[in-house]
Amino acid sequence: FEHFVRDFHQRCMERYHAKRQTDSWDVYCHVIPMHTYTHIDGKQVVNTIIKQEQLKRLVSSNWKDCSVPKSIQKALTGIPHANRRVKKIAWSQYYNQETMDMVLEMYGEDFDIFGYEKTIPNRSVLTCYIYAYITCDF
Numbered sequence: 001f002e003h004f005v006r007d008f009h010q011r012c013m014e015r016y017h018a019k020r021q022t023d024s025w026d027v028y029c030h031v032i033p034m035h036t037y038t039h040i041d042g043k044q045v046v047n048t049i050i051k052q053e054q055l056k057r058l059v060s061s062n063w064k065d066c067s068v069p070k071s072i073q074k075a076l077t078g079i080p081h082a083n084r085r086v087k088k089i090a091w092s093q094y095y096n097q098e099t100m101d102m103v104l105e106m107y108g109e110d111f112d113i114f115g116y117e118k119t120i121p122n123r124s125v126l127t128c129y130i131y132a133y134i135t136c137d138f
Contacts, residue, residue, distance in 0.1 A: 001094040009102040033106070035113045050076070051114065092120045100126050 012031040038046045048068050050058065055076060058066055063073045095103075104111065104118060111118050118128040 002096065002099055005099040005102050009106060013106050033110045035110050039113060048072075049114070055079075090122075092123050095120055095123065095126060097126055100128075104128060 008031070016031050038044055038049055050068065058068075059077050066073070068076075100120065108118070110116070120126055
């Protein structure tokens with residue numbers, strides 16, 4: 001995991017920021033921070049944002065009290081969960097201070113915009129040292 005994050009940070013994110021573009025020929029789409037798809041100049045430009053962790057609850061409640069258009073509901077309801085696997089180690093145990101810092105440098109703005117915690121449960125030894133993250137103006 002540490003090698004993956006370091007390589008991802010160095011090879012992929014540096015290319016993304018150096019080219020300052022989101023063209024998939026140059027930068028793999030999963031590298032790009034999510035806010036570049038949903039916000040312009042800090043303002044949300046999409047009607048609805050559905051977090052992956054909310055999807056199962058929305059589908060099981062039959063989209064109750066949800067303003068998502070019916071066509072989107074239908075498309076998202078049929079998504080299979082094909083990557084199920086038994087986890088031997090809790091995700092939080094993969095992180096050390098270096099990997100946490102790199103992830104927050106790459107995606108800190110997403111953490112802020114979408115309301116995610118910058119701490120890791122049961123890992124109080126890891127501290128959020130990143131106060132500024134890499135930003136790009138597109």
